[in-house]
Amino acid sequence: MRVIKTLREMQTVAKKWHTENKTIGLVPTMGALHTAHLSLLRKAKIDNDFVVLSIFVNPTQFEPSEDYHIYPRDLARDLEIIDGVGIDIIFIPEAADMYPSGFKTTVEVKELSTRLCGAVRPNHFQGVTTVVTKLFNIIKPTRAYFGQKDAQQAIIIKRMAVDLHMEVEIVVLPTIREEDGVAYSSRNLYLSPKERQAAQVIPRSLELAKAKIMQGERVASRIKQQIQDVIQSEPLAQLEYISICEPESLSELEIINEGTLIALAVRIGKARLIDNITAEELS
Amino acid sequence: MRVIKTLREMQTVAKKWHTENKTIGLVPTMGALHTAHLSLLRKAKIDNDFVVLSIFVNPTQFEPSEDYHIYPRDLARDLEIIDGVGIDIIFIPEAADMYPSGFKTTVEVKELSTRLCGAVRPNHFQGVTTVVTKLFNIIKPTRAYFGQKDAQQAIIIKRMAVDLHMEVEIVVLPTIREEDGVAYSSRNLYLSPKERQAAQVIPRSLELAKAKIMQGERVASRIKQQIQDVIQSEPLAQLEYISICEPESLSELEIINEGTLIALAVRIGKARLIDNITAEELS
Numbered sequence: 354m355r356v357i358k359t360l361r362e363m364q365t366v367a368k369k370w371h372t373e374n375k376t377i378g379l380v381p382t383m384g385a386l387h388t389a390h391l392s393l394l395r396k397a398k399i400d401n402d403f404v405v406l407s408i409f410v411n412p413t414q415f416e417p418s419e420d421y422h423i424y425p426r427d428l429a430r431d432l433e434i435i436d437g438v439g440i441d442i443i444f445i446p447e448a449a450d451m452y453p454s455g456f457k458t459t460v461e462v463k464e465l466s467t468r469l470c471g472a473v474r475p476n477h478f479q480g481v482t483t484v485v486t487k488l489f490n491i492i493k494p495t496r497a498y499f500g501q502k503d504a505q506q507a508i509i510i511k512r513m514a515v516d517l518h519m520e521v522e523i524v525v526l527p528t529i530r531e532e533d534g535v536a537y538s539s540r541n542l543y544l545s546p547k548e549r550q551a552a553q554v555i556p557r558s559l560e561l562a563k564a565k566i567m568q569g570e571r572v573a574s575r576i577k578q579q580i581q582d583v584i585q586s587e588p589l590a591q592l593e594y595i596s597i598c599e600p601e602s603l604s605e606l607e608i609i610n611e612g613t614l615i616a617l618a619v620r621i622g623k624a625r626l627i628d629n630i631t632a633e634e635l636s
Numbered sequence: 637m638r639v640i641k642t643l644r645e646m647q648t649v650a651k652k653w654h655t656e657n658k659t660i661g662l663v664p665t666m667g668a669l670h671t672a673h674l675s676l677l678r679k680a681k682i683d684n685d686f687v688v689l690s691i692f693v694n695p696t697q698f699e700p701s702e703d704y705h706i707y708p709r710d711l712a713r714d715l716e717i718i719d720g721v722g723i724d725i726i727f728i729p730e731a732a733d734m735y736p737s738g739f740k741t742t743v744e745v746k747e748l749s750t751r752l753c754g755a756v757r758p759n760h761f762q763g764v765t766t767v768v769t770k771l772f773n774i775i776k777p778t779r780a781y782f783g784q785k786d787a788q789q790a791i792i793i794k795r796m797a798v799d800l801h802m803e804v805e806i807v808v809l810p811t812i813r814e815e816d817g818v819a820y821s822s823r824n825l826y827l828s829p830k831e832r833q834a835a836q837v838i839p840r841s842l843e844l845a846k847a848k849i850m851q852g853e854r855v856a857s858r859i860k861q862q863i864q865d866v867i868q869s870e871p872l873a874q875l876e877y878i879s880i881c882e883p884e885s886l887s888e889l890e891i892i893n894e895g896t897l898i899a900l901a902v903r904i905g906k907a908r909l910i911d912n913i914t915a916e917e918l919s
Contacts, residue, residue, distance in 0.1 A: 364801075364803065371654070374655060452799075453799065455795070455885070457745050457746045457799060458743065458744065458795060458799035458800055459743070459744050459746065460741065460742075460743050460744075460800070461741065461744065462740050462741045463740045463742065465740060482741075487801050490802055491801050512741060513741045515736055516740060517741055517769055517773055518643060518770050518774050519773055520773070602738070
C-alpha cells in the first residue's frame, strides 16, 4: 500500500497501469472510514487489478454553514481500518492542488441537483460532481464505487458519466447498516449516545414503510405520513424531508411502483443523516 | 482518411491508439471549413501521430435566437478543402448520441463565460465547454487545437483543462486573415459582397489601435474611442462591444499592458463577427 499526495505522481501511476491494460477500481471518500467503505473497497478489490482509495474532504461540497471544518479527519485510524484489504494506492491530494489558483470550472447535473438534499444543500452536488470529475480525469478508473445510502449522489454521478461519455462504470453497492439498523455514516460520529439511540427511528420508519408497501399500500402520501409519524415520535429527531420519487429523474410520485425510491433526511443533534429504501419486487 | 459517425467506433479507435502509446491531435470544428481550420489541422499533423477532425454543429452553444438552423453544413465541400492534409479520422457524431436522452450535465467556467461575448450569448460558452469535455472524454487527445480569433473561447478552454485536470495540451494558433485583413470565419459566408467589404472596418480599427499603442498610447478608454470611431464610420457595421482586458481573468483594464487583449464584436447584416489583437512587446 502506497500513499500518494501529489496529482502528478497519481497520474504517473495510473498512466503506467493504463499502458499495461490493467483495470483500476476507485473508491472516492472523505475519510472517516467505516464498515460501509470497506464493503466498497472489498468489491473494488475483487473486480479490478488495482484499487485506489481517495481520501479528500472536498470543501466545495459543503455549504458555508456546514461541517467542513469539524468533519472528522484521522488518517491513522483510516489506515488501521483498511489494513489487510489489499488497497494499492491511498490518494490524499491537497485542496490547493485539487483547486488550482484561479479555479472557475464546475460540473453540474441540472434538475437532479436541486431536488431532495439539493433543496437544502444548493451547492452540494455541484461540489460532488466537480470533484468526482477531477478524480476521474486524474485516475481514469475502470470502475468507481459508491454506496446506495447516498442514493441521490449515485443517481447524479451515473447521469453525469453517461452525459459526458466518461469511460467508467459506476458501481452502486447496498447500504450497510449497524446491528440496530442505522446506516453506517461518518457523521454518526457527531451523535451522543442518546442521539445515536434516537437515530434508530430512521431505519424503523423505513422498515414500517416497507411493511406497509408489502401489505399493498401504494399511495405515496399515506406512506409519507406514516414515516413522518414515526420520526416525529422521537423528540431528538427533526425531519428535513421525505421524498417518494422516480429513481432516475427524482420526480415526486403519487403512486409507488417497483423501483420507486423512498428517501429522507433527518437532523439529530449536530448530525444531518440520510437514508433510503427502494420499493422492490412488488407483486 | 476514415469517416466515423458513432461514438463507440471513435472510442475504439482512440483506445487502440492509446494502448499503442500514440499521440492524437484533435481539431474540434463545426464544419464550414476554411483556411484557418487548415492551419490548425496542419499543425496537428506535424505535432501528433494521428489527427482527428471533429465536425459537429453543436446545438447547445447557439442561443435560441441565433443561427443554428442556418449554420452552413456542406460535408462534400469540407472534404474537398481538407483533401491532402493527411487527416486520419473525420468524426461526425449525431446530436442524439452526443446528447443522450435525459441529458442534464453541463460544464461551466464561471465568470469568464459571462464576460465579452458571454454578456450577449449567456449560454454559448457553457455549450462550448460541455461539448469540448465530451469530445475530450471520447477521444482523449494529446493535444487540441483552437484559433486565437476566438480568444475568449481559447482562454475558457485552457482554464477548464487546468481546473479539471484534463490531460490534454490546449494549443492556440494565430488568427489567419484574408488578403484584406478580415479574419477567416465560417460566418463570413453570411455576408453579401457589399457587407463583406464593409467587414474590412474591423481589422482596420484594430490596426489603428495597434498603431496608437505602438506610438505610446496606454489609456484603454482612448483606444476604445478610436476603435469605436472607425467602426461607426461604416454604416453597415453595428458595434456590439469593445473589450480591453487582462487575458486570463478577462477583467476590464484602464491601462494597456503587455499581453492585454483588445477584442470586439460587430454585427454586419446577418453575421456577428469577432476579432482581437494582443498588445505585445510594448517598450
